[in-house]
Structures are given as structure tokens and as C-alpha cells.
Amino acid sequence: MENNLKKVDIIFEIDEKQSPLAILEKTVKRPADEIILDLIDSGLKGRGGAGFPTGLKWKFTRNEDSEVKYVICNADEGEPGTFKDREIIDRVPEKIFAGMAICGFVIGAKEGYIYLRGEYNFLLKNLQKKLDEFNAGMKKTGIDFTIYIKSGSGAYVCGEESALFESMEGKRGEPRNKPPYPTVAGYNSKPTVINNVETLVYTTMICHMGPERFKALGTKDSRGSKVFSVSGDTPISGIYELELGMPLNEFVDGFGDGDTKAVQVGGASGHCVPRKKFNDTIIGFEGIPTGGSMMIFNSSRSMYNVLHDYLEFFTEESCGQCTPCRVGCQQLLKGIEAVKRGERPPAYLDDLKKLTATMKIAAKCGLGQSVGNPFNSIIDNFREEIIY
Amino acid sequence: MSKYLVNLKINNMPIAVEEGTTILEAAKKLNFRIPTLCNHPDLTVAGNCRVCVVEVKGARLLAAACATPVSEGMEVLTNSEKVRIARKHIVELLLAEHNADCTKCFKNGHCELQDLSGEYRIGDHVFLDLVKPSSKIQDISSPSIVKDDSKCIRCQRCVRTCTELQGVSALGVVNKGDHQRISTFLNKPLHEVVCTNCGQCINRCPTGALTERNYIEEVWNALYNPSKFVVVQTAPATRIALGEDLGIQVGERVTGKMVAALKKLGFNKVLDTDFTADLTIMEEGTELLTRLKKALVDKDEKVVLPMMTSCSPGWIKFQEHMYPELLDNLSTCKSPQQMFGAVAKTYYADKINIKAQDMIVVSIMPCVAKKFECERPEMRDSGYQDVDYVLTTRELAMMIKQAGIDFDKLEDEHYDSILGESTGAAVIFGATGGVMEAALRTAYEIVTGREVPFTNLNIKPVRGMEGIKEASIKIKSVKPEWSFLEGVELNVAIAHGLANARKLMEKVRSGEASYHFIEIMGCPGGCLGGGGQPIPTSPEIRKKRAEAIYSEDLEMVIRKSHENPEVAEIYREFLGEPLGHKSHDLLHTHYKVRKRY
Numbered sequence: 001m002e003n004n005l006k007k008v009d010i011i012f013e014i015d016e017k018q019s020p021l022a023i024l025e026k027t028v029k030r031p032a033d034e035i036i037l038d039l040i041d042s043g044l045k046g047r048g049g050a051g052f053p054t055g056l057k058w059k060f061t062r063n064e065d066s067e068v069k070y071v072i073c074n075a076d077e078g079e080p081g082t083f084k085d086r087e088i089i090d091r092v093p094e095k096i097f098a099g100m101a102i103c104g105f106v107i108g109a110k111e112g113y114i115y116l117r118g119e120y121n122f123l124l125k126n127l128q129k130k131l132d133e134f135n136a137g138m139k140k141t142g143i144d145f146t147i148y149i150k151s152g153s154g155a156y157v158c159g160e161e162s163a164l165f166e167s168m169e170g171k172r173g174e175p176r177n178k179p180p181y182p183t184v185a186g187y188n189s190k191p192t193v194i195n196n197v198e199t200l201v202y203t204t205m206i207c208h209m210g211p212e213r214f215k216a217l218g219t220k221d222s223r224g225s226k227v228f229s230v231s232g233d234t235p236i237s238g239i240y241e242l243e244l245g246m247p248l249n250e251f252v253d254g255f256g257d258g259d260t261k262a263v264q265v266g267g268a269s270g271h272c273v274p275r276k277k278f279n280d281t282i283i284g285f286e287g288i289p290t291g292g293s294m295m296i297f298n299s300s301r302s303m304y305n306v307l308h309d310y311l312e313f314f315t316e317e318s319c320g321q322c323t324p325c326r327v328g329c330q331q332l333l334k335g336i337e338a339v340k341r342g343e344r345p346p347a348y349l350d351d352l353k354k355l356t357a358t359m360k361i362a363a364k365c366g367l368g369q370s371v372g373n374p375f376n377s378i379i380d381n382f383r384e385e386i387i388y
Numbered sequence: 389m390s391k392y393l394v395n396l397k398i399n400n401m402p403i404a405v406e407e408g409t410t411i412l413e414a415a416k417k418l419n420f421r422i423p424t425l426c427n428h429p430d431l432t433v434a435g436n437c438r439v440c441v442v443e444v445k446g447a448r449l450l451a452a453a454c455a456t457p458v459s460e461g462m463e464v465l466t467n468s469e470k471v472r473i474a475r476k477h478i479v480e481l482l483l484a485e486h487n488a489d490c491t492k493c494f495k496n497g498h499c500e501l502q503d504l505s506g507e508y509r510i511g512d513h514v515f516l517d518l519v520k521p522s523s524k525i526q527d528i529s530s531p532s533i534v535k536d537d538s539k540c541i542r543c544q545r546c547v548r549t550c551t552e553l554q555g556v557s558a559l560g561v562v563n564k565g566d567h568q569r570i571s572t573f574l575n576k577p578l579h580e581v582v583c584t585n586c587g588q589c590i591n592r593c594p595t596g597a598l599t600e601r602n603y604i605e606e607v608w609n610a611l612y613n614p615s616k617f618v619v620v621q622t623a624p625a626t627r628i629a630l631g632e633d634l635g636i637q638v639g640e641r642v643t644g645k646m647v648a649a650l651k652k653l654g655f656n657k658v659l660d661t662d663f664t665a666d667l668t669i670m671e672e673g674t675e676l677l678t679r680l681k682k683a684l685v686d687k688d689e690k691v692v693l694p695m696m697t698s699c700s701p702g703w704i705k706f707q708e709h710m711y712p713e714l715l716d717n718l719s720t721c722k723s724p725q726q727m728f729g730a731v732a733k734t735y736y737a738d739k740i741n742i743k744a745q746d747m748i749v750v751s752i753m754p755c756v757a758k759k760f761e762c763e764r765p766e767m768r769d770s771g772y773q774d775v776d777y778v779l780t781t782r783e784l785a786m787m788i789k790q791a792g793i794d795f796d797k798l799e800d801e802h803y804d805s806i807l808g809e810s811t812g813a814a815v816i817f818g819a820t821g822g823v824m825e826a827a828l829r830t831a832y833e834i835v836t837g838r839e840v841p842f843t844n845l846n847i848k849p850v851r852g853m854e855g856i857k858e859a860s861i862k863i864k865s866v867k868p869e870w871s872f873l874e875g876v877e878l879n880v881a882i883a884h885g886l887a888n889a890r891k892l893m894e895k896v897r898s899g900e901a902s903y904h905f906i907e908i909m910g911c912p913g914g915c916l917g918g919g920g921q922p923i924p925t926s927p928e929i930r931k932k933r934a935e936a937i938y939s940e941d942l943e944m945v946i947r948k949s950h951e952n953p954e955v956a957e958i959y960r961e962f963l964g965e966p967l968g969h970k971s972h973d974l975l976h977t978h979y980k981v982r983k984r985y
Contacts, residue, residue, distance in 0.1 A: 155564060172561060177435040177455035320542065320561075320568025321436040324474075327481035327518070330566050334516045351514055358477040361450045361470070362441045369449070 005254040006243040008217060008225035010205050011198065012091055020098035020204055021137045027207040028143060032062065032106045039203060042211035043223030048074060048159075048196035049266060049291030050366070054203060057193055060183040061107040064191035069109040071100045072168075072187060072194040076117045076152050076159040079267035080313060081293030084227040085197040087239045089116075089123055092201065097134045097147055099200030102207055103193050104145040112147040113187070115164050118154040156317035160365050161186070161194045163319065174319045175365035198227055198292070219245030222284030232264075232296035233257050248273055248281040251294065259298040262381070267293035268310040269370040272303075272377040303382035307336065310374045318367060325368025328359045332375055336386055346387045349379055396462040411442055411464055412453040420466050423475070423504055425482075425594050426543035427454040429926040430912065431552060437543050439478050439504065443468045450474055476508050484515040486595065487538035494534075495596035498923060501541060502595075518566075529577035531763050532585035532601055532756040532919075537569055540597035546570060546589035553912055555887035556706065558583035570597075573985045582709045582985060584886065586702035586910045587756030587919020600756045600920060603777045604787055610748045610777070611654045618748045619657040619736075620650050621728045621807075624665060625754040625818030625915035626781045628936035632922035633785030634795040639932030641940055644800020649788050650752075651801060657740075660803045661751065662810030664727040665817045665826070667958070668699065669949035671975055672721045672823075673831045674966035676905055677870075685872045692716040694881075694896065694903040697823050699723045701761035702910030702919070704979065706886050711893050712981040717906075720976040724817065725751050725758055726767050728807070729774030730974040735962045736807055737770075744772055751778045754818070754918030757910065766977045780920025809954040812845075812940070812947030819937045820884035820914035821850035821857060824907040828861065828880075830950045835863060835870040845947055851938070853913060853931065855888035856881065858903075879903045885912040 018026075027035065039055030046052045061069060073096055077085040088096065100112040114131075116124060128149060135146055150168050152158050158167045162176035165187045186192025195203070202224065206214050214224045222244035231237045234255045242251075252260045262274045265281075265288045273281050273288065281287055283294075297306065311333035318325045335352045338344040356372030363369045379386055391406040398415050405414045410433075415422050426437035435455030442453045445463040450471065453464075465471060483505060490496050525537040542561075547570060550559040558581050562571040572581045590598045610618050627643040636642060650658045676695050682688040698704060698719045707714060722730070728751070733744040751758060755778075761767065762775035779787070788795055802808070813829055816822030825847045832840045840847060840861075849859040861878045881903045883892045889908045895901040911917045913930035916937060946952060963970045 157564070177433065177452060179457065314565075316565045316567075318565040318568075320564045320566075321434075321544070323436070323438050323478050323481050323541075326542065326565065326568060327485050327515075330518055331481065331484065331515045334518070338516060354473070355477060355481075355515075358474040361448070362438050362474045362478065364436065364438065364452070 005246065005250060008241045008243055010214075010225060011088060011201050011227055011241050014092070015208075018208065020094035021134065021141070023204055023208045024098040024101050024138070024143065025141050027102050028105045035102065035106050035207065036062065038206060038211045042206045042214045044199070044202055044206060044214065045223075045285060046196055047198035047202065047226060047291065049079070049289065051285050051289050054195065054199055057183060057195070058103060058106050061191045061193045064184060066191050068188070068190045069107050070187045070190055070192045071103045071107070071109045071112040072164070072192055073100055073112065073114040073197055073200055074159065074161065074164060074194050075114050075120070075197050076164060077120070077197070078117060078156040078159045079269065079291055079293055080310070081231050081264065081267045081295045082229050082291055084229045084239050084292045086120060086123065088197050088201060088227070089120070089127060093127055093130045094134055095201040095204045096197055097131065099195070099204040100147055101138060101143060101145045102203060103195070103200070105143070107191070107193055109193070110144055110146065112145065113168065114147065114149045115158075115168060116149055116151050118152040121151060124149065124151065155319070157319045157365070157367055160367060163365070164194070165192070172319075174321050175367075177364070196291075217243045219284060219286065221245075221286040227292055228290070228294050229292045230255050230294045230296070233260065233298035233301070234296045245282055245284040245286070247279065248283060249278040251283065252278055252296070255294070256296055257298055260296055261299045261301065262297045262303065264293070264295040264297070264306070264374070266290035266373070267295070268313055269367070269373055271373050272306075272381065274381040303378050303385045304336070304340065307374060307378045307386065308333070311336070311371075314367070314371050322364040322368060324359045324363040325371070328355055328363070328368060329371055331355060332371065339387060349383070349386065353379060394458045394460050396458050396460070396464065398464045399466055405458055407457070409458050410454060411451060411456050411458060412440060414458050415453065415464070415466055422453045422466050423507070424454055425500055425504070425541065426545060428545050428592050429928075430592070431545060431548040434544055434548065437478070437482070437541065439475055441471060441474055441478070442466045443471050476510070479504050479508050479510055480514050482541050483510060483513060485518045486541060487519045487536070493539065493596040494599045494602065499596060500594035527578050528601070529579040530583065530585060530601065530760070531579070532759045533578055533583070533587060533590060534599050534601050535578060536597055539595045540570055541595055542568060542570065543594060544570070545592040545594065546598055549588045549592045553885050553887055554584070554586060554588055555890045556582055556584055559589060584702040584705040584709070584910060585757040585760040586886065588911060590756065590919055591921065591923055591925045600780050600783070601759060602783055603759070603779060604783050607750055607777050607779060607787070610750070615746060616748045617656050617742045617746055618654070618750060619659055619732055620655040620750045620752060621659050621661045621725070621732075622646060622650070622752045623661045623725065623754055623818070623915060624815050625918060625921070625933070625937070626752050626784070628818065628916060628933050628940065629754065629921050630781050630785060631795070633782055634788060636796065638929050639936045641936050643940065644802070645795055645798040647803055648798040648801040649793050649795060652793055653787060653791055655750070657804045659728070659732070659807040660810050661724045661728055662814035662817075663807050663952070663954060664724040664731065665814035666811055666949035666952040666955045667727055667731075667975070668721055668724050669813060669826050669830050670955060670959070670966045671971060672697065672719050673827050673834065675719055675721065676827070677831060677834070678967065680904065681872060684876070694906045695719055696906045697908060699817065699823060700757070700908065700910040700915075701755070702757040703886065703889060703908045705757065705760070705982070706889065706910065708979055708982040709984055710890065711897070714893065714896065715979045715981070717896070718979060720978065722767070722975055722977045723761065725753065725778075726761065726774055726977070727975050729762070729767065730769045731958070732807065733770035733772055733774055734974060735958060739806065744770055748776045749774065751775050752781065752784045753778050754781050754915045754921045755911075756780060756919045758920070769974050782920060782922055785922070806954050806957070809952055810944075811949055811952050812942065812944035813949040814952075815940045815944065816937055818915045819851070819934045820909050821852070821882045821907065822914060822937070824850045824880055824882050824905070826949055827905070829948045832861070832863070833948065833950065835866050835873055837867050844942070846938075850880070850882055853927065853934070855885060856883045856892055878905070880905045880907070882907045884909040884914050886910055
């Protein structure tokens with residue numbers, strides 16, 4: 001990796017002197033409002049992809065009047081090309097637990113749940129062992145918070161927060177109508193903070209090192225660093241914690257194989273950026289945000305196949321309840337096949353683009369709303385590959 | 389406690405509504421209709437079809453009007469360019485997935501998707517056809533309900549009906565994405581699962597995905613067959629709803645017109661299920677008093693109380709699946725439909741000198757479970773299938789239209805005699821609480837020699853649309869032969885809709901409640917809300933139908949079952965006495981234990 005990429009070591013850093021439990025113990029001695037102010041000041045936004053300011057989410061939930069509240073760690077890492085939470089869960093689970101417990105202290109929750117992706121069941125044994133120790137540690141130090149693990153069953157849509165609650169409640173994982181939002185009515189219809197694995201680790205670390213060190217990283221709109229899952233046509237695929245706000249061309253210089261044709265930023269539901277736009281694309285909330293997935297494609301790849309794969313994925317993983325997503329995904333998939341086979345004219349792609357505009361504003365949840373991202377960015381930049 | 393008022397604008401018109409009101413409801417107050425498909429007044433909000441999307445100024449997304457509560461200062465546009473494009477797209481998407489063979493569809497002309505497609509003038513289909521061949525996915529296993537997934541738009545109204553209203557959950561959502569569909573436990577055919585055949589799903593299906601198994605052609609064939617003598621019976625609740633399918637407003641009684649229309653269709657005799665409703669009261673009332681005597685006087689430990697009514701075949705099948713341990717609580721009385729069939733092909737056939745094998749008995753029912761009931765093997769006590777064909781109120785309306793009868797202009801006619809005389813007590817069988825009221829009017833009088841102590845015989849505590857009703861009547865100054873009932877407080881309960889039935893059964897099973905007599909109707913509102921009644925249905929419509937039933941009762945000359953002269957006659961000439969030997973053979977039945985899935 002070339003040196004102009006700013007590598008960071010916050011997430012996986014192990015401080016021998018202060019364990020996550022010790023950070024927790026230290027933090028819960030502070031006033032809750034002060035912790036929220038620190039988080040807001042740090043500029044931390046959710047690392048799952050949507051980028052909601054974490055401090056505000058905690059504040060809203062703290063302000064809800066309810067005897068029962070919940071903290072949920074969204075570990076249903078299902079976005080194609082994303083595998084950073086797996087690594088975090090494996091290597092620094094205590095930092096996740098600490099973040100959940102700090103959140104519980106701040107919002108007034110006594111229970112936390114980790115919703116672990118079904119396919120990550122191989123992590124469960126180790127995670128449960130570490131969790132039991134941590135729970136015991138909290139009990140010993142008088143922190144009234146317990147964390148449990150719930151295992152998912154493999155549906156992509158369960159990473160959508162309200163579908164995740166439904167799944168946890170034992171129902172079909174189908175997204176709910178919003179409002180109400182989770183801060184008001186989440187798991188069991190109680191006020192709930194739901195954060196991504198990585199976000200929770202950052203909250204622990206911001207409480208540990210103070211907001212300044214975090215704030216100093218990144219850009220005005222994209223504070224701090226982020227863990228990236230780099231895959232595809234790269235000699236060095238893997239997990240990297242980098243500063244946010246980097247230009248895509250620098251990323252490609254660092255990770256590409258010299259023949260990079262496009263980068264899919266943000267997984268299957270993200271945007272495809274072609275070579276000619278590398279220089280103008282910032283990876284961050286002011287440009288293209290990502291939950292971590294960076295898929296690199298070189299010139300040997302057919303963008304038709306790439307798009308076809310994504311659409312097959314969405315057609316299968318749509319929960320199926322809302323019309324724009326259930327039928328829309330099928331139409332997009334079958335539509336590009338029809339154009340490829342010459343059964344529909346190339347202009348049919350424009351009808352399909354209009355359909356994605358409807359899906360973007362009329363689908364019930366983020367899944368259907370974002371299918372247009374890969375579709376339009378690939379059609380617009382690689383139209384010939386789709387048609388011929 | 390009054391709620392806050394929220395101020396908003398819809399299509400630039402200001403309005404203030406209570407907080408918690410949805411955009412859909414607020415728009416309705418301003419006379420803006422927003423189309424809906426998955427929404428239904430009887431069910432919880434789903435927000436999944438998305439045809440009701442509207443634009444909210446400043447919002448990134450369109451809002452589902454049915455699922456979005458109003459908020460202060462909100463500015464809503466229900467017909468902006470964005471909304472129109474999206475809505476049209478959504479209708480086109482639904483049609484792409486829908487077997488739009490409308491001219492061949494049983495619901496042709498009664499389909500909400502067809503209406504919407506017409507409204508938006510959907511012409512050539514933009515999108516690709518995704519319909520799977522109907523022949524491969526149609527379920528015709530049930531004698532009551534036909535399920536055709538090629539017509540399904542996944543609105544899940546049927547699933548919510550089956551779960552929320554009926555507590556049965558025979559239908560559920562299976563699979564996801566392009567494979568998502570509405571199915572049963574392990575995708576078994578409907579007749580192999582806990583489906584009670586209540587047909588409430590049919591009443592709420594916006595398309596032709598769920599319809600009744602129709603027997604219109606079979607009945608026409610019978611009518612055209614000169615060697616068959618075709619008699620028809622009409623259930624109490626049909627007369628207050630049939631008009632809805634024939635251009636007459638909700639809540640208008642059409643008893644006389646219905647009789648006239650049936651005669652014009654060519655039925656040899658037009659008779660009344662109300663007659664056997666009165667007969668049911670005689671049998672069931674006597675059964676109750678007998679059970680009470682055995683329990684209170686003889687201390688017979690084998691006697692099971694509370695006794696539960698058995699008129700509703702959906703409820704019976706529910707009990708057979710869900711509470712087999714309470715089957716002995718069910719009255720052994722057949723339903724009025726089946727009593728009629730058994731009596732028609734024996735007593736009546738003899739009277740009019742027709743051979744039973746030449747007689748066809750057709751029922752007009754507000755119910756689709758009756759189609760299942762008439763095929764039960766127990767229902768052949770005349771030596772033949774006692775009731776041959778069951779038509780829903782809707783099917784009868786179709787036949788009347790097919791025959792070119794101008795229903796509205798018909799002069800009222802009377803039922804034929806015998807088996808055509810009825811009472812107010814029989815009419816109210818059509819409403820929840822009606823069987824209870826009819827039974828009390830008769831039983832109280834048998835025991836005390838006096839009428840029930842309620843003004844105009846209207847037993848108000850057992851009426852109304854509450855899910856579960858309870859009442860107690862203290863029995864005083866009884867006749868000497870009923871002295872064991874002196875001072876007894878008779879506790880009764882009534883439930884309608886199977887979800888309420890389940891709640892009541894749990895109370896009975898846990899011993900939390902001690903009732904003597906329970907009336908259960910499988911459908912919301914009782915038979916007037918039955919699965920064979922005109923579509924649409926809503927709490928408001930059912931309320932109007934109930935009012936019609938009670939006004940019919942008030943207008944009847946005779947209002948107590950035991951005073952029906954034809955009932956007295958059949959006991960004198962044929963049956964002997966209630967619960968007698970003949971009754972036992974023809975009017976009573978037994979039940980079977982069924983699996984719980």
C-alpha cells in the first residue's frame with residue numbers, strides 16, 4: 001500500500017493499560033449529558049452506511065420517557081462486499097460491549113442485544129465466551145446492564161433496523177412503517193438505540209481518548225476514520241482503517257492492480273464510479289458514503305455481469321412486502337436481460353431508470369430505495385456494455 | 389380525554405385534525421380520495437402496496453398515506469406530478485405480476501385492481517409480464533374457497549384477516565423477494581390445513597385471488613332439469629344484504645323481493661331456513677334445559693357445561709382443530725341449514741309426494757363454510773346428501789342478474805308453505821347474539837310461563853358489536869316442573885369472530901369463567917358479516933345490516949320460536965318431541981377431532 005493513504009489505528013488498537021471494561025467504568029462516572037455532548041462534538045456518524053449522527057440518536061432516546069429501553073448492536077453485516085464487522089467482532093468484542101453499556105448508561109437502558117448475522121454463527125462460541133466474562137465484569141463493578149446475543153437467520157433485509165426488530169421479536173423480518181422511528185418505538189415498541197458494530201467501538205474510543213483526536217481526522221463533513229472492506233481486483237484485499245474524506249483516485253492508487261476500471265463504493269446498494277470520475281470522487285458523506293465496502297473491478301470484468309449479479313441479489317433479498325421493491329427488482333433484472341437479448345430496445349433502459357426513481361421515493365425501506373444506486377450508476381457509465 | 393389538534397394543508401387546503409390521524413383519513417375529510425389496496429377498515433395498517441403514496445413538502449420520500457400520521461405544519465400533495473408517476477408505476481408493477489385475464493375472472497367487475505387500472509387508463513403494459521401460469525398455482529382443494537396465486541397482489545389483507553380477526557393463521561406469508569407468496573403450513577392444500585372455510589379472506593381480497601367455489605352452473609342445470617324438484621332455503625342474513633349486490637343501499641331489507649326473484653329463477657318451492665332456525669331453538673333450548681337438569685338435579689358428572697351453539701360451520705371446524713377437548717360442549721344440534729335439508733328430504737318430500745332422490749335442496753347462505761358443511765359425511769341422514777348445493781348471497785345476486793330480473797322493480801312475494809313460516813326469533817339468528825336472544829325468549833318462557841323481562845322482548849345486553857358479550861339472567865318464580873332452576877342465575881356469553889371465540893375458549897378452558905350457555909358465530913358481526921355476503925364489508929356496513937335485522941324482527945307478527953305454528957305442526961305430525969327419537973336421527977350430529985395445523 002502506498003503511503004499517501006492515511007492509515008489509522010483506533011478500532012483494533014489494544015491498550016494494555018486500559019481495558020474496554022475499565023473505559024466503561026471510568027465513563028459511567030461522568031454525567032450522561034456530557035458524554036452525549038462529546039459524541040456530538042466528535043462528529044461521529046453511523047458507520048452502517050446511513051450516517052445518522054450518533055450523539056443525536058443517543059440524545060433522542062435518552063429524552064424518551066420510558067421505563068424500558070434497549071441498546072441494540074446491528075451485527076447483521078450482509079451488504080455484499082462488507083466484512084469489516086466480522087473482523088471487529090472477532091478481534092475486539094469487548095470494545096463493542098463497552099460501547100453498548102455506555103449507551104445503556106446514557107439512555108437509561110438495562111438490556112442490550114447483539115443481532116448477529118446468521119452466517120456468522122461460527123463467531124458465536126467465542127463471542128459468547130467473551131460476553132459472559134464481560135457481563136460478569138459489569139456485574140462485579142455494579143454496572144446494571146446485561147448484553148445478550150440473538151442470532152439472525154440469513155435474510156439481508158434484517159439488517160434494516162425495523163426489520164431487525166421484527167426478526168428479534170420472532171416475526172418475519174419485514175421493515176415497518178416509519179414513523180415511529182426506533183428512538184421512539186424500536187424493539188418491543190420501546191425506545192431503542194440501534195448502532196452498527198463499528199459505530200459502537202468508536203463511541204468507546206471517543207470516550208477513552210476524547211473527541212479531539214477523533215475530530216482531527218477526516219474532513220468537515222466526514223469526521224474521523226472508518227474501517228474499509230477492500231475486495232475485488234486488488235492484490236491486497238482485506239480490512240483497512242483509513243481516514244474519511246479521501247479522494248477515490250488515491251484509494252485506487254493504493255489498492256488497485258493498475259488496471260482499475262471501476263470501483264463499487266458502498267456494496268451492492270452503493271454507487272459504481274468509473275475511472276474517469278476517480279479524481280472528482282470523495283469517499284465520505286460529502287461525496288459517496290459507504291458502510292465500508294469497496295469493490296474494485298479491472299478491465300476484464302463485464303459490468304453487465306456485475307449489475308446482473310446485484311439485481312439477482314436484490315430480487316432474491318427483497319422481503320417482498322412492498323410493490324416497488326418486490327416487482328421493481330424483478331423488472332430491472334428481467335429488463336436488462338431483455339435488452340441484452342434484443343427483445344426490448346436500448347431505450348427501454350430509460351423506462352427502467354424512471355422506475356428506479358419511483359423505487360427510490362416510494363419503496364418502504366432502504367433496500368428498495370437504494371437499488372437505483374447501482375442500476376443508474378452502472379447504466380449511465382457503462383451503457384454499451386449493458387446493451388451489446 | 390381530548391387529543392391535540394394538528395394543523396396541516398392538503399392540496400393547499402387547511403385542515404385541523406386530531407393527532408394520530410393518518411394523512412389518508414385527513415384527506416378524506418377534505419373529500420380527497422387517495423387510492424388504497426392493502427388498507428382495510430377491519431385490519432391493522434400494512435403500508436405495503438404503496439398505491440396511496442403522497443408527497444409531503446420537504447420530505448425526501450413519498451409517504452404512504454395510510455400509514456403516516458399527520459404532523460403540525462405538514463403540507464401534503466395527493467396528486468402532484470411525482471405522485472402520479474409513482475402511483476401509475478406501482479399499478480403497472482402490480483399488473484405485471486397479476487394474471488389480468490379479467491374477462492375470465494370470477495371477480496370481473498368487482499376487483500379493486502381492475503378499478504384502479506381503469507382509473508389510471510393503464511394501456512399497453514410498459515413492463516415485462518411476470519405472471520406464473522394459473523393452472524399450476526391454483527388451489528381448488530377446498531369445497532368452499534378457491535385460491536389463485538396468479539391473481540394475488542401480496543397486499544396481505546387475507547393474512548391479516550386470518551390472523552387478526554379470526555386468530556386462525558391458516559394463511560401466512562412464505563418466502564421472500566420474487567418467491568414471496570401467501571401460503572399455508574408447508575404449502576399444503578387449503579382443505580388439509582386449519583382453514584375453517586369462514587371465507588373472511590374472500591370478503592377482503594381486493595382481486596380474484598380468493599373467491600368462493602361457485603356452484604352457479606350446477607344450480608342452473610338442476611333448475612333446467614325437468615325431472616328434478618328444486619327447493620331453495622334462504623338463511624336469515626341473506627335478506628338484509630342481497631340488495632347491496634343489486635344496486636340497493638346497505639341496510640335495506642329485501643325479503644319479499646328475494647322470494648319473488650327466486651320464484652322467477654324457477655325454483656319449485658321457495659322456503660325459509662328461518663323455519664329450521666326456530667326448530668333449532670326448540671331442540672337446542674331443550675338440550676340446554678336437559679343438560680342443566682342433569683347437572684343440577686341428577687348431579688350427572690358426564691354432563692358438560694357450558695353448552696355452546698353449533699349453527700356456525702366455521703366455528704365448528706375451528707373447535708375441531710383448536711379445542712378438540714371441548715367438543716362435548718358443543719350442542720349436538722345440526723345447523724338450521726342441515727336441519728332443513730334433513731327435514732326437506734323426509735317429512736317435506738313425503739308431504740308433497742316427491743321422492744327424495746328427485747329433490748334438489750339448494751341453500752342461499754351468507755356463508756362459504758356452509759359449502760363445506762353440506763358435504764360433511766354426517767350430513768346424509770335422509771339417505772341422500774341432505775343439502776345439495778350452497779350458494780352465497782353473492783352467487784344468488786349473479787344468478788338474478790344473469791336471468792335479467794330487474795330486482796328493484798319486483799313486487800314482494802311470500803315464502804311457500806310449509807317450511808316457509810318463521811318468527812322474529814329466527815331472523816335475528818343472522819346477528820351476533822341472535823341465537824342467544826331467541827333461545828332465551830323461548831327457554832325463559834318454558835321455564836317460568838312468562839315472557840322474558842325485557843321491553844318489547846328486545847334483550848339488549850346480548851346485542852351489539854362488542855367482541856365478547858356477557859349477561860346474566862336470574863330465573864325466578866318458575867313452574868313447578870322446573871323448580872330446580874328457581875333462583876338460578878343463568879350466565880351466558882357471546883362471541884363473534886374466531887379470535888374472540890379463542891379468547892372465550894381460553895377462559896372456559898382455564899375455568900376462569902363459569903357460563904351455562906355460549907353462543908359463537910365464526911364471522912365478525914355474526915352471519916350478517918359472513919364470508920358469503922356482498923363485498924365490501926366494514927364495521928359501518930355490518931352495523932347497518934344489524935339494524936336491518938332487528939327491525940325485521942320487530943315487524944314480525946310472531947317473535948318467539950315456540951310459537952311458530954309450522955314448528956308445532958312438525959312436532960305433532962312427525963318429530964314427536966324435541967330430542968325425541970326422530971329428532972335424534974335427523975336433527976342432531978356429532979363432531980370429529982382434527983389436526984392442529
